Amino acid sequence: MSNRIGVGRLVGVFGIKGWLKVKSNTEPTENIISYKPWFLKTAHGLKEIEVDDYAFRPQGLIVHIKGCDDRDKAEAYGKASIEVDIDQLPNLDGGDYYWHQLIGLKVFTEFGGNKVLLGEVKDLMETGANDVLIVAACEGSIDDRERLVPYLPGEFVGVIDLAVGEMLVDWDPEF
Structure with a gap:
């Protein structure tokens, strides 16, 4: 990096x-x-x-x-x-992240009792109401689709583990 x-x-x-x-x-x-x-x-x-x-x-x-x-x-x-x-970037409070820290994370969802890889964060975009994760297919993901997941911690975004390089989201893989 x-x-x-x-x-x-x-x-x-x-x-x-x-x-x-x-x-x-x-x-x-x-x-x-x-x-x-x-x-x-x-x-x-x-x-x-x-x-x-x-x-x-x-x-x-x-x-x-x-x-x-x-x-x-x-x-x-x-x-x-x-x-x-x-x-030079200031340290953020716990639970806050810079976009560059999120890009490249593997994005998983727990759906139907199984942990499923949706892809990885390719980019983020600002929409006004909230930021949106652009999740692109990667090796091992369930399909080749690109998904837009609202970056709303506590609602759609759960655990973010920078050390492991993963993020858990509450997202239906059909979306």
């Missing part, structure tokens, strides 16, 4: 003095600024950069990268992903 995690993305240039627009995946959005250093994941690999200024505008967050003082240099960064060292 990588020791870095994606926290956002560069989405375009802003003005002519090297500023870049940022789409933050942190919550709240402004938390992305507190992580240092940033690593930009480009087609050429990871590049460590230093944000030397930033501003929150009505259209979103913009940043200035040290040494990037014109639009052409800024455009060269393209739409790179922003990664930070994973150990």
